[in-house]
Amino acid sequence: MSDRRTQILDAAATLISERGFTSTSVDDVIKGAKLSGKSHFYHYFKSKEELGYEVLNRQFERFAERGLAILREPMIDPLERLNLFIDAVVALQSESGGRRGSPFGNLAAELADAHEGFRVRIEAVFERWASQIRSLLWEARPQLHDDVDAVRLSRFIIAALEGAVLMTRVKRDLSVLEGIAADLKRFIAMHIRDGAVMQHSRNLE
């Protein structure tokens, strides 16, 4: 992929995460990516919409590198991985100083009702995310109560994190996210079978 293209995508990603999709104009993106003019932009993207879709994809891939990779890590106890994943979400949010949360949550709230194309794509993002957590829970099932509903629990985790990121943004206070993350871990721990021990943390002791 050409250099310019990614440059445009990066600039757009920043702007969209700051101001939302509708409030980010093509001219803003052009300024942000230091292009010479409209023709230059439309040389790479056929419309603003297409730009948005590609930004969404890229953002997901980036997030996948950091967040989902942790969920898949084969050498660590699955439930331990889940905690690390939650920590990663907190860390990601910290980087922007508590502002601009998960780019998916933002776009979801902005466009879920208004723009079907985006809604479907965001749904797919959440689904891949959820399925990764589900398979992790499946892997951890020896340590979990028999009645744990992986579908429901995975949704709960995502919802709690998205909600936490949103509140953190509104309150401009990272400790909100930290507190919720800690509670979420406790909620997950609630599903652990009595007497079950994390396999890896035991080895480490």
Next chain:
Amino acid sequence: MSDRRTQILDAAATLISERGFTSTSVDDVIKGAKLSGKSHFYHYFKSKEELGYEVLNRQFERFAERGLAILREPMIDPLERLNLFIDAVVALQSESGGRRGSPFGNLAAELADAHEGFRVRIEAVFERWASQIRSLLWEARPQLHDDVDAVRLSRFIIAALEGAVLMTRVKRDLSVLEGIAADLKRFIAMHIRDGAVMQHSRNLE
């Protein structure tokens, strides 16, 4: 307050909850409220911004009627009230068929970073909401573990509900919200002191 004013506010509230604040134009509101023209609108509101603020206030008051009133209900066991409150949020969402969630969550995601005026007002809404839950938890403290942190727990409840509403909107599936609501109740129940019983449900048996 004049009839027209509330008519405009109602139309605006609907439009904003459907398409967001930035994507709702003054002309849209004028059409929605069946006004004769711009001058008619600006006869009642000095700017679109002011309109937005008043819509936010109204929406909060309306929500307060339904949701917060339940939290205050003096004749019901506090923890039972909390469950009823969660049910009310689910019911509210059901009315719009799983679409357009909490108007605060929507506006929060859209404007928290971009528009300080809205951010502050939304923060105030969440705070009043949280404080109502906090005082409920305080009331319920005889039934709760000593180490329950009311501030954190109240935030967790709000975050989980906001996140749940968001996911429900994205997935266009009300059962998502219902599942998360059920899990949230279980999480709250986790904080109940061993042997404690809900005062009122006992009376009813």
Next chain:
DNA sequence: TGCGCATTGGACCACTTGGTCCTATCATAT
């Protein structure tokens, strides 16, 4: 040398945005 893509730069398009201003009509309360 020439082909094709990348880049530059700007004119231009129809349309929408929030907002102002002006005039005129109508009812109601003083």
Next chain:
DNA sequence: ATATGATAGGACCAAGTGGTCCAATGCGCA
């Protein structure tokens, strides 16, 4: 009778929107 506020309707504004088109340059690759 008169002032006040609601209603109506339209002209107008500067600025911004996404998007098109064109002409002229680079620039490397065959």
